[in-house]
Structures are given as structure tokens and as C-alpha cells.
Amino acid sequence: MTQSPYVRLTIRGSERAADVIVPGSLTPADVIPEFIELVGETTKVSSLGLFTVLGARLEHTVPVGEQELLDGQVVQVLPLADAPLEPVVHDVVDRLTSIDVRGLWNDTSRPWVLGILSTVLLLLSLWFIPGAFSRPWWPVAGMYALTIVTAALKVHTLAWPLYAGSLLLTFLGGINFEFGSKESAIWWLSAFAANLAVFGVLRRRFLALGTALATLAAGIGIFILSTTLGATAEQAGAIVAVIALAALGLVPRFAMQGAGLYKVQDALAEDEDVKVKRVDVAISEAYEALSMSVVVLAVILAISLGLASALVVENIFAAITVAAVAIAMVFRTRHFPFALHRAVLWGAAIVTGVCCAQAIVASKPDLSVWLGVGVIVVAIAVYTVPRFAFRSSVNSALGRRISGVIERICTLVTVPALVGIFGVYSELLRTFQ
Structure with a gap:
């Protein structure tokens, strides 16, 4: 060499x-x-x-x-x-990374400040969720204001997921989606698509824009097709969530393939004369396509799982489906090397948890206190157990293997659980009897 x-x-x-x-x-x-x-x-x-x-x-x-x-x-x-963790995306993407670790706003101070602000943001969202999303209006306005302030801080740490979750939760509250306001949902999704279009045109990222809009159109199309064939909105949400989870595993490869990054890597491996500009363009297009697609899928997962969560109390298969998709989505974040991608997926998982909590509290109000305690315990465990349980290199490798096994199991469970939501197993049992 x-x-x-x-x-x-x-x-x-x-x-x-x-x-x-x-x-x-x-x-x-x-x-x-x-x-x-x-x-x-x-x-x-x-x-x-x-x-x-x-x-x-x-x-x-x-x-x-x-x-x-x-x-x-x-x-x-x-x-x-x-x-x-070992990434999926090639190290050549390192050239896009910019780092600022100087001054008081460093890796030590940032998590504390952002953690406090994000906790306030999440508590606000939890406070107004049990009632109708659009009442009262001023907590929603406060959520937007806090989100704008925190976004201005240029978040780069694990506080990202809480912001992303609260922001997605605010969007869900603003469109009043769970309460059947289809007109506001259409307006919001149209505004979301318009924002993607403006971003893509201004940045001249037409591949990323096309991928993102195609992903969004596919999600909406599957939802409309499911409801047309007789599924309820909640059942259609579960279908879209399972399909979006499958798409999430293919997004990195499609983004890099479409941007021509694999061809560039092959050319570099064969010691061909490759212009630096060609490499930069391929890297940049792959990153933009990956980012926009992951954000769109996170929004689709948040909305679809939010819809499906309405069934978790009355349908055990719906509860299994929602839990399996959310857990698989969280473990799948280890394949995405950039904090933004992991954050929006964690945010979608947070939205799912809050919507499930809302459904449970609405059905059994006496469980609200214990549910709150459980959420706090789970949140602490998620952030502390991986950090302290897998400190050695051997345990870290074991942790990665365990994560992979859990992700695969949850992914496999989603399909039979989704079938069970429609009462297929009950019908088969009655037929055999």
C-alpha cells in the first residue's frame, strides 16, 4: 500500500x-x-x-x-x-464535520444547560398533553418559543432528543391530529413539504429533495390506501409505522447509492485519478439526502405511532406493535453517526411514549402517578445503564451484540403483531373451534 x-x-x-x-x-x-x-x-x-x-x-x-x-x-x-459504535456511513463523511470545543460553551457545560432547558420543555409538553392538544393555546405557544430559543443554542449533545421530541409533540398538538382534524393535518403536512422544497431548491439538493418528498408521499399514500381498504386511522397508523421502520434500515444505503458515493469509493480504492470536487459533491449530496429522509421518516413514525397508541389499552397486539417499532427504532439509531439523525428518531420515540401515556391515563386515571414514576425511571435507565454497564471494551462489544439481537427481535415481532391488530388470530381460532 x-x-x-x-x-x-x-x-x-x-x-x-x-x-x-x-x-x-x-x-x-x-x-x-x-x-x-x-x-x-x-x-x-x-x-x-x-x-x-x-x-x-x-x-x-x-x-x-x-x-x-x-x-x-x-x-x-x-x-x-x-x-x-461502528457506523454504517463511510469515514469519508468526516470531511463534513466541524468542531467547536472552546470557551465556556464546551462539552462539559453544554449538557447541563441543555439538559435543564430540555427538561423544562418536556415537562411543559407533558403538562398540556392530558387535555385536548389545542387547549389551552398558550402552553403550545410557549413550547414554540422555547423550541426557537433552544434551537438558537446550536444543540450538539444528547439533549437533542428531548428537543426533537418536544418539537414533534408540539406539531402534533398544533394540528390536533389525534382528535380528527384532517384539514389542519393536511395544512401542516403541506407546509412541511413546502419547507422541504424551499430548503432543497435553495441548497440545490434536488436528489435530497426528491428522496424526501417521495418518502413523504409514500407514507401518506400508504395511509390513504389502508383507510380506503377498510382500516381505521389507528390501524392505518400501525401499518405506516411498520413500513417506515423497514424503510429506516434502507435509507443510508439508498442515500449513498443515489449520490454516487459508492462509485467514488471504488474509484479511490482502485487508485484512480478522482477529482476532489467530485468527492465533495458526492459526500455532500449523500449527507443531505440522508438527513432529509431521516427527518421525514421520523415525522412519519411520530404521527403514525401517535395514532396507533390510541389502541394500546384495548388491543394487546397494538401495544406489542407500538412497543416493538419504538424499541427497534431507538436501537437502530446506532447505525446513524450524526447527532441530528439520532435526535429526531429519539424524538419520535419520545412522542410515542407520551401518546401511549395519554391513552393509558385517559383509560385508567388512577395509574397516572405510577406512570409518571415509570417514565422517569426508564429515562434515567436509558441514559445511564449503557454508559456504566459497558465501560470495558469487552462489555462494549457485548453491548453492541445485545443491541443488535434486541433490534432484530423487535423488527421480526412487528409483522405478526400488526396482523393481530386486525383480529386475524381470533377469527382463525373461532374457525378451528
Whole structure:
């Protein structure tokens, strides 16, 4: 393999970042001690490794010049126990990453500030959900105001999911979707499609725009077809949710295929003369198509699961379907390397949980306190258990395998559970009897 004599990298630590030029003959094991001093890390060298922003670890004993790093690529110094999960998207997307870890607004302060604000936002949404979404109107207006303020803070942490969930919840409240206001739903979806169109035209991302609008049209079309064939709105929501979950697993590959990223990678692997501009265009188009498609699917999942959640109390198969889709969606976020993509999917899961809670409280008001306690316990577990239970590299690998098994099981469960919503199993049982 051809070795680059020098490699220019941006090294990112937990507090600082540094631009360096590394001789291509040196290995990560040789340069990590110097990198630690540059970025001010205090962890022992033996427990640290070099990772791309998308989670691929640099080979410890292979020279840097032989690891196909791009000029100016961002590399993270991370404890091995906190290594990111292996991504689906190729590391070439690192070139899109911009990093700002300086000043008071850093990786330490940001989660606290955003966590407090996002908690307030979520509590507000939980407060007005038990009543009709559009009454009273001022909590909805307050949610919009807080969302605008928090969006201005340029969120880059795990607080994203709460914002995304509250924002989607506000949209659901604004259109009064669960209470049958079809006109307002049509207006909101039309405005959403118009926003996508304006964004795509202004950014000249016609591939991304076409993919997103096609995804949105497919979701609406499946819903209309299901209701035309006799399904209720809640049953149609469950159908759309299961299909959207399946599409979520195919979006990254379709986005990169459509942008020609695989062809560029093949050309680079065969040492062909590839222009830098062609690489940049392919990367940018793939990222835009991926982002817009994931956002559209998150909106579709939030609305469809919100509809299906109305059945969770009276239909055990509906409860299994909603839970399986939501859990599979959450575990599937590990395939998406960018915080925005994970955030909107987590947001859709939060919307699902809140809508299910609303349905349960409406049916059994005496369970509201215990339901609130359960939500708090689950939220704490989701954010703390993975962090402390899988700190070693062995346990981390075990955690990834367990996550994959859970995701596959939940995905397989969705289809038979969806069939059960329509009473097929009861009819078969009566037939045999």
C-alpha cells in the first residue's frame, strides 16, 4: 500500500482541539502521548485510542500514512471504553464535520444547560398533553418559543432528543391530529413539504429533495390506501409505522447509492485519478439526502405511532406493535453517526411514549402517578445503564451484540403483531373451534 509521507489531522479532545502534521511512518501508538499533551487529556495513555468522528478506530500498530486518512480529517482521542459504535456511513463523511470545543460553551457545560432547558420543555409538553392538544393555546405557544430559543443554542449533545421530541409533540398538538382534524393535518403536512422544497431548491439538493418528498408521499399514500381498504386511522397508523421502520434500515444505503458515493469509493480504492470536487459533491449530496429522509421518516413514525397508541389499552397486539417499532427504532439509531439523525428518531420515540401515556391515563386515571414514576425511571435507565454497564471494551462489544439481537427481535415481532391488530388470530381460532 502506498504510504503518504505526511498527514494533516485535526485532533479533538474533550476540552480542546489541535491541528497537527504527522509523519506518515509513525503509528497511532507513537503519536498518542503527544496528542494527549496537545489537547490536555489526563487519562492514561494505555486506555486511550484514536477514532474518526464516525467511530472507526485507527489501527494501533499500522503507520498513519497507510490508513487512508483524508487531508485535514478529524480524529478523536477517546477512552477505549467510550469508543463510538461502528457506523454504517463511510469515514469519508468526516470531511463534513466541524468542531467547536472552546470557551465556556464546551462539552462539559453544554449538557447541563441543555439538559435543564430540555427538561423544562418536556415537562411543559407533558403538562398540556392530558387535555385536548389545542387547549389551552398558550402552553403550545410557549413550547414554540422555547423550541426557537433552544434551537438558537446550536444543540450538539444528547439533549437533542428531548428537543426533537418536544418539537414533534408540539406539531402534533398544533394540528390536533389525534382528535380528527384532517384539514389542519393536511395544512401542516403541506407546509412541511413546502419547507422541504424551499430548503432543497435553495441548497440545490434536488436528489435530497426528491428522496424526501417521495418518502413523504409514500407514507401518506400508504395511509390513504389502508383507510380506503377498510382500516381505521389507528390501524392505518400501525401499518405506516411498520413500513417506515423497514424503510429506516434502507435509507443510508439508498442515500449513498443515489449520490454516487459508492462509485467514488471504488474509484479511490482502485487508485484512480478522482477529482476532489467530485468527492465533495458526492459526500455532500449523500449527507443531505440522508438527513432529509431521516427527518421525514421520523415525522412519519411520530404521527403514525401517535395514532396507533390510541389502541394500546384495548388491543394487546397494538401495544406489542407500538412497543416493538419504538424499541427497534431507538436501537437502530446506532447505525446513524450524526447527532441530528439520532435526535429526531429519539424524538419520535419520545412522542410515542407520551401518546401511549395519554391513552393509558385517559383509560385508567388512577395509574397516572405510577406512570409518571415509570417514565422517569426508564429515562434515567436509558441514559445511564449503557454508559456504566459497558465501560470495558469487552462489555462494549457485548453491548453492541445485545443491541443488535434486541433490534432484530423487535423488527421480526412487528409483522405478526400488526396482523393481530386486525383480529386475524381470533377469527382463525373461532374457525378451528
